[in-house]
Amino acid sequence: MEEVARFGSASLSQVAKLIGQSDDQVLATAEGLVGDGAANRGWLRADAVTALLEGVLSPLPRSDVEPLILKAFRQAQESPKADWTTMAVPVLKNRLLQLSSGEFRESDYGSPNIWHFVTQFPEVLAAEGARPHERVRLIEPEAIEADSRATPAALDPAGLGRIRQDLWRAVFDYSAQETFVWDERKGRARVRTHSDTDSLPVLPTLSAEDMGELRAEFVRLQERVSDYDATRLDEWAARGGPTAALPRLYRGLWNAHLKSHAANALRAFFLAEDLDVPTDLVGGVLTPDVPEREAEQLRRLAHRYIDAMTADELGRLSFEMAVVARVPARGEN
Template identity: 55%
Template sequence: MDEVARFGTASVAQVAHLLSREEEQVLAEALRLTGEGSAVRGWLTAEAVAALVNGVERKRPLAEADPFIIKAFGQAQERSKPEWTSMTIPVLKNRLLQVSSQTFREMDYGSPNIWHFVTLFPHLLRTDGVRPGERVHLVDPSIVEPSSTDESAALDPVGRGRIRVDLWRAVFDYSSGKEYVWDDTVGRARLRAPEDVARPIIPTLGEEDLRGLRDEFVQTQDAISEHDSNRLNDWVEGAGATAALPRFYRGLWNAHLKSHAADRLRAFFVSEGLAVPVDMLERVADAVQPESDVERARRAAHRYVDAMTGEELARLSIEIAVVMRVPLRDEAPK
């Protein structure tokens, strides 16, 4: 599957599950319908998948998915994404789950996976790219209504802001097995008590949700080296500790988590008819960076040169490599 587009393709297991058949039966039928080469390393070609699922009974008509797709791109527009008319397949899948309150399933529309699903909407989506950078583009961006509020932009946490501690805990504290509710009397998220029957429960991410987020994060990164790719794959399959990430990706991962948490919380408040807290995103003061050993040495060197006499300056030795790094005045960039 390397260096080829996965659009329309599906694994033998995925198609077998959709059709409620054995994998051997699916392989035999694919061979009969499309001939040799219909399956490669457990994956069926787009032609074979189309032939196998043609006429399969759909639980939901395709037209019901149109609004979800449009809302998925609308969500990207509201968050002021610079290229909101285009997204990777994992990001689209995640957004479809968000806008459908986690009810979206490709199989309901007669499709074995998201890669095949996107090919069923040529009036909405255009596909391009090869593994692992395939993308879908919105054919007509004008069908997404412009956002009438700048609220979501204010909640975008990719900068120096952070999600309020009580809300962050409610979203990510899956390991405790506890539930959190929104207490509108104090405007805080807190642990659910027996008497909280009427209070809305804040949806907490599960372990599988977080694994999906890790996978989505890796899929959206560009130009990953082979060394980093192996480490990132281990991180996705492992415990997901930020410290296990290559250093370059740690800040990006934290921003990805914050962005997802903001989306999830905003969707929760809107679905419950509640106002999104204006302080959901707290500002973080600029961190004071400790002075490095190099900077301390450089400042000391400046003081030393300033104190030198002409004779001492004449004896000063400077490496030619340093001289070549500093342009002459008339060579300085304009």
């Protein structure tokens, strides 16, 4: 049976932190306001949260964050996703964090968490669905204006294009322990110098910990992995290994995952800073001709992989119908 939605609810500790009380004090007050059953397993009902927060002032006006919410949906509009007017609640929070360079906090707007936060904008967002499939829908999609600035680079959800080298380095070169900034005059990312002012926007360079999370995320996204590959993927993620340490099948997928992350993070950065997105942020997909000799080598390699497959792995093997149509049926010449 599907659970009720989490909209408007919050944990005891989240509310306690927001209003500066202990969990026990919050629980006692909530039960006094709405009766027994105000909380279940440390989670407060929505009506209890509303009662507890009545009269609590928001540090920042909620109207200040509405443009950021609209930017999050504009970002979704420019993605290949067909239905951009609805968004999973965790996705919305992730976009708000990206667009604010990690500065977004629900508590700044008088909310203990994202589930309560989205209910505070009834003229902007409609809450829909039940746990675990809650989503928010933009009530007035026409409020999202198309980007009228210089033609932005498209997002690259499949990670097929090439990220411009200076931007790629700015995102991933955490080992240099440098701060990368966007030099709008030159239209390039570069290392910050002593003579630079603080006004230059700082690009979102990943940390070693961020890369670890990105590796773990990549492993979680892989479906129908053999036990052998699953062990190697887990070891690779735990040790922070290089791409070459991955099973060959996953190396291209990992590179695509990195490029997709970079494209999305950079696009969020430029939108948050209200800057023109470089039209060459993501280059075109390269499709070089493969010489026949190389194609034959690939065929032989494919045969070797097939010969090494178990029955279960063969059962998961798929072919494009165009290839199937070119192969004669048994008995045909």
